[in-house]
Amino acid sequence: MAKNFVTTTINGDEVEFASYPGQSLLDVLRSELHMTGTKNGCGSGDCGACTVVLNGRPVNACLVLGVELDGAEIETIEGMATGTKLHPLQQKFLDHAALQCGICTPGILTMAKAFLEKNPDPTESEVRYGLAGNLCRCTGYDKIVRAVLDAAADMRADG
Amino acid sequence: MSNDQSTTNYRWVGKRTPRPDGVDKVTGRARYGDDMSVPGMLHCKILRSPHAHARIVSIDLSKAKALKGVKAVLTCAEIPDHPLSEPPYAPIINDMHDISRNVMAREKVLYDGHAVAAVAATSERIARAALKLIDVEYEVLPHVLDPLEAAQPGAPILNEDQFTFGDETEPKVPSNLFRSITGKRGDLEAGFAEADLIIEREFISEPVHQGYIEPLACIATTSEDGCVELWTTTQGHFVIRALCAKLLNMELAKIRVTASEIGGGFGGKNTIYGEPVAIRLSQMTGRPVRMVMTRTEVFRASGPTVGSRSKIKMGAKKDGTITAAEVDTWYQAGAFKGAPVGRAVETYFSSYKIANVRATCYDVCVNRPKVAAYRAPGAPMAAFAAEGAINELADRLGIDPIDFRLKNAVGEGDESLMGSKYGQIGLVEVLEKVKSHPHYAAPLGPNQGRGFALGYWMHGGGLSSVSAHLLDDGTVTVATGNPDIGGSRSSMRVMAAEELGIDIELIKPIVADTGSMGYSHLTAGSRTTFATGWAVVNAVREIIDKLRALAAKKWGISVDDVIWESGQAVPKKAGQDRIKPLSLKELAGMATKMGGAIAGHSEINAGGVGAAFSAQLVDVEVDPETGFVTPTRYTVVQDVGRAISPDYVEGQMQGGAVQGIGWALNEAYIYDAEGRLQNTGFLDYRMPVASDVPMIDTVLVEVPNPNHPYGVRGVGEPCLVPAPAAVANAVENAIGRTMSWLPLSPPKILQAIEELKLAAE
């Protein structure tokens, strides 16, 4: 099947890839670009493990087609830390033990970052609804919600 | 609560320490099952049965084989067959006859999703296209999904070579009932005669899936000399090696299995599915083969837990003494025998001292995927029935549910129905903590109810191996053979640091492959921190002994005169205080010049497991218009023995409770009239999301297990056992009638509310 050439920006770098029609962004990231930090939990838009930020909005990468992305700006978990310095959310997830197996973690962190950019001072309930598209089977969400609230407080304090 | 004097002196145990694998997991660097690729690898896809039950008449592979890019196609002809295993049967049955057929269907397909053929091709797309070119002719047969129906004479028979085991008369016709297990004591008739109140109820629970977010995935690479390298997401790579070797008639040493990081398991990644298929396809093609299941395949073809039907009868005196209890429970094993019936009997009534009691559990085959373990296998459904009946007894006798349990609670020296003898246990402490918790007395709002249930679980011990190596610069590697699902590397590191008396940051814990370690059983049965942790302690103690000997040699004194204290060798006799202690780092630097590298090893079969009890209190609010249930408050109180890493102990308890909420309220396998699974994705198989649940409060009761160097009991399983029962009890309390059929989905609750209204009119 013929592939199309696509030029995007991923985590600030220009990235070119070839994608066949029907191939998801998730598959492009994982199989073509070997960026396996974005996870595949379902491939049908139901688990949020594949969450990336596309042109400023969080999306399920399994529901986006690679060929549609010419000129798009994409942020993934691999771009969340600055150099070797973790993002406050990443650090708070470690401090609060907000992960067990960790397979949901990249998607949840990516979603939480996008959520806090829109709503920097959320209530517990707003965090829960903000993350309602991201399944975690291990933690029962308690420590995840606490980590996000704590990160939000720190990020507000740091301006 | 702890009665171990040393608790307060620990430097690392019981503290909130950073997690050694954490950074890789928040940055996306950690490699899970499908995050690996090997140059030249082929992609495997599996053709699955669209029928619940059918005879395979013929399979035509010719068109698929002819497709460009297809390198190999296989059916059961490429998977060795094995004879049925003979009695006596182990508690956990791994019958190669069944596993061979579950991996690839042979004479018949036995469930929707049963593997029939597999393709290896140069891309996933080509592999998928090839599946469409395989022609299978089926003769569709009648199917059966319910375990009670399936156990009746005249039901469609799944396995024609299965005869009920243990029948006194030699059975002449095959049956879906494989066996039953009974535990009993006392005189039931006399016990019921003594009772002032007898209740009889039936309880139903549906199968639920473990729901791990990472689908099953593996890569097999074989070489011409017959050696295999397997990368897979599993709870036990040594078990995967053993099963693959046995199934494929290979030598153990020729299969080297590396466990990837694992994205959840909960018992569901204890066995083999695609691994032997990938190995065979790799052998047939000479290329590495990757097999990754889709979410739909995970639901259709990997084992959920059992669904159950229970008939229970219990009697008690007015003063709350339970006089007799009796239960029959039918478990759906799925297509092949092996429902956790022994564990169910072990669990039934095991928190209570009851003089007259019987529990019988039946292992019945039905046209559903073969069940796998799920967090305390067999126990939550048993607790749903037993705790439901006990809550009703307490309620009708007007006795506080916790007082009722305290009155009947087991203690040290008592036994479960399967003969597990309790040592020092924390049951009374757990119950008293619940009673004094502010949650227990908090007021409830309109349409709200409060539920309570108690769960018991006997943890696993068994085989674990550890190698610890002291390096020249004073750092230490600790290798275990247990995949780390929820932070076990952290606990291993903490225990090693505590023993050695050094900073945790100096210790690097790793999970080693099967070629590097002695046998280690699964990360399951809440056994890893207990059994593997014990082996870690042994291994680092061996290092300490070697360091004491080294110091003794250096000082020219007897090793008996050297003690290990706060990370250094110290001479113990008076008059030797001019000798300066030698630190671990100093000794490490000397070691290779004074004899050789220093390591410690331990290969153990850990006994002395401790029973644990988890008590749970939950409030729910029921919407009378829609029947929708929202849990509003949840408290888990559990005897954890000793919390080595309290963060992750709490996490286990919270995760277990939320899985129980899903089990109680939403999750179920839904089939159509033809026996085809209808809800094969997370949209329709609805697991709890963050907005469905409240914060989960945890209370850690620490009654140490006296057999373990750090008092560990295990923690991952007991917390799920009472959860569905507790949530169901809260719903009962909110709407004012008993509820006996999980999940308590809105239609069932609305119907119950309607019936109550009608009865009132």
Ligand code: FES
């Ligand atoms: S993989 Fe995209 S939502 Fe699950």
Ligand code: FES
């Ligand atoms: S930590 Fe395992 S799924 Fe979230």
